[in-house]
Amino acid sequence: MSNSDHQTIKVLGPASLSNLGPGFDTLGLCLKGVGDTIEARFSSTPGISITSSAKIPTKPEENTAGCASHLVMTKAGDKRGIHLKIKKGIPIGSGIGGSAASASAGAWATNLLLGKPFKKEELTYAVLEAERLASGGVLHGDNALPSLFGGLILTSPVNPLDYRRVNLSEDLHIAIVLPKQSILTADARTILPSAINRTDAIHNASDLVFMLHALVTGNYEAVAPYMMRDRIVEPARASLVPHYQDIREAGLEAGACAVALTGSGPAMFGISKDFKSTSKILDAMVAAAGEGAKGIITMADMDGVKEIESL
Numbered sequence: 292m293s294n295s296d297h298q299t300i301k302v303l304g305p306a307s308l309s310n311l312g313p314g315f316d317t318l319g320l321c322l323k324g325v326g327d328t329i330e331a332r333f334s335s336t337p338g339i340s341i342t343s344s345a346k347i348p349t350k351p352e353e354n355t356a357g358c359a360s361h362l363v364m365t366k367a368g369d370k371r372g373i374h375l376k377i378k379k380g381i382p383i384g385s386g387i388g389g390s391a392a393s394a395s396a397g398a399w400a401t402n403l404l405l406g407k408p409f410k411k412e413e414l415t416y417a418v419l420e421a422e423r424l425a426s427g428g429v430l431h432g433d434n435a436l437p438s439l440f441g442g443l444i445l446t447s448p449v450n451p452l453d454y455r456r457v458n459l460s461e462d463l464h465i466a467i468v469l470p471k472q473s474i475l476t477a478d479a480r481t482i483l484p485s486a487i488n489r490t491d492a493i494h495n496a497s498d499l500v501f502m503l504h505a506l507v508t509g510n511y512e513a514v515a516p517y518m519m520r521d522r523i524v525e526p527a528r529a530s531l532v533p534h535y536q537d538i539r540e541a542g543l544e545a546g547a548c549a550v551a552l553t554g555s556g557p558a559m560f561g562i563s564k565d566f567k568s569t570s571k572i573l574d575a576m577v578a579a580a581g582e583g584a585k586g587i588i589t590m591a592d593m594d595g596v597k598e599i600e601s602l
């Protein structure tokens with residue numbers, strides 16, 4: 292049953308880490324309590340209308356939340372207008388999945404407004420298509436799917452609808468540094484090597500499987516070196532982050548199990564098994580990241596997008 296024409300639904304679309312070192316376009320992890328918030332309601336204005344205090348496109352066909360919402364309405368065969376009020380909790384171009392967070396929040400808020408006709412599994416197409424807007428037309432699910440489902444997501448770049456969701460059995464604490472600059476994913480994809488040699492491919496494949504084993508068994512102390520010696524993507528992007536090497540060293544010295552770039556950066560994260568050392572790791576990474584850097588302390592999240600309050 293659909294919600295009343297006057298109800299407002301409020302949803303948090305979580306931020307996410309992607310790539311995690313050797314897992315380019317194939318691995319992503321949902322983050323707890325950090326994300327974009329969307330308030331959705333039916334509107335007498337036809338189609339999808341968007342307002343936001345952030346500097347983001349508000350035409351629905353240029354906005355990931357608007358695109359996802361439109362696809363859910365089309366799937367439901369419902370022609371009513373929807374209004375989305377977007378609060379960006381994730382800085383634009385930061386590397387922690389802001390476009391995907393808005394996509395999952397837009398899709399889920401619309402679904403709830405319609406009375407929840409669809410399960411999350413039925414919304415994967417909508418969030419993936421919406422995320423395409425932010426990555427120069429490429430379909431990749433390593434931010435959109437973690438934001439939708441929570442947990443650690445393994446996704447296929449060949450067919451992102453082919454994915455697996457993995458629960459982490461042990462708490463994973465995460466310190467994230469957000470350097471001052473912003474990097475657009477579409478731009479950061481153009482600098483990647485178009486061909487790689489066999490040795491690098493073999494090393495990366497090996498590191499990915501060993502890293503996954505360490506993550507899913509909760510053996511976080513064993514995650515480095517596998518997460519930290521990507522030979523293909525991270526070296527090409529490291530030059531986009533002025534203090535990349537300093538941040539890595541500072542995080543490790545402060546006790547992080549591993550430090551890596553997330554997505555196209557410039558954000559970098561350090562992981563830890565215990566909450567107590569996370570603020571020390573964060574302070575060290577922020578101090579190394581230069582003027583204007585900010586930090587976030589969070590954890591892996593197993594729930595994904597969710598309603599936070601109905602007004």
Ligand code: HSE
Pocket residue numbers: 309310315316317386388431433434476479480553554555
């Ligand atoms: N896997 C994508 C990339 C994530 O690294 O380009 C973008 O956030």
